[in-house]
Amino acid sequence: MVRRALAGALVVLLLGYAAVHATVWMHARERLARPPARVADAALVLGNRAYRDGRPNPCLTGRVDAAVALARAGLVRQLVFSGGVDKEDGRIEAEVMQQHARAAGYAGALLLEPVSQSTRENLSLSRPLLESAGVKRVIVVSEPYHLWRVERLARAGGFDQRFEVQYAAASTSCWQRWGMAFRGALREPLAIVNNAANGYLH
Structure with missing residues (x-):
């Protein structure tokens, strides 16, 4: 009886997880197909792990590359990098992003x-x-599978009430490589559940 109940609960959890995963994945594909089209004042790039295997994390630098591309296309006039100390290596994510942007030839305004x-x-x-x-107008940049949660956090925290917000899905090498994309999309539902449990999403 107990084993059957536990098995049933596990099935329910797995089905719920699969539903969240599918929602995140479909939204990611939709965002990739619909890039920002309106000019904004800034691109806000969200942080990620700073380094991987002794080198700047391509999941992070790919987001920066996407923002630099927006600037070069004339869609934004400045870049804003957000991310604190990476607990794994002690580097500040925003500074790693700044260094990458400058190395990539971006000479515009930075915050x-x-x-x-x-x-x-x-x-x-x-x-x-x-x-x-x-x-007044901002394009939030992150990887495709991250944006479903980002949009809801922006709504819950009133961010999208203060600014006119668009979202840009950064097709980084992490997204393009199946292993990294799979791992990211599997981890994201856990973050969604955690945020919801803490009352951050609604």
């Missing part, structure tokens, strides 16, 4: 938010920085 430790903090701590810079 750094070097404190945040989560997606929710990326948005909340970047808000006063954007407001001080007079930003």
Whole structure:
């Protein structure tokens, strides 16, 4: 009886997880197919692990490359990098992004938010920085599978009420490589459940 109940609960959990995973994945594909089209004041790039295997993490630098491409296309006039100290290597994500952008030839305006430790903090701590810079319209840049949660955090925290927000799905090498994309999309539902359990999503 107990074993049957546990098995049933496990099936329900797995089905729920699969449903969240499918939702995140379909939304990711939709965002990739519909890139930002309106000019904005800034691109806000959300942080990720700074280094991997002794080199700048391609999941992070790929987001920066996407933002630089927006600037070169004339869609944004400045870049904002959000991310605090990476607990695994002690580097500040925003500074790693800045270094990569400059190395990639971006010479435009830059703002750094070097404190945040989560997606929710990326948005909340970047808000006063954007407001001080007079930003009214912003393109939030992250990897495709991250954006479903980002959009809901922006709504829950009032970020999208303060700014006109568009979202850009960064087709990084991590997204393009099946192993990394699979791992990211599997991990994301756990983050969604955690955020929901803490009352950050609604």
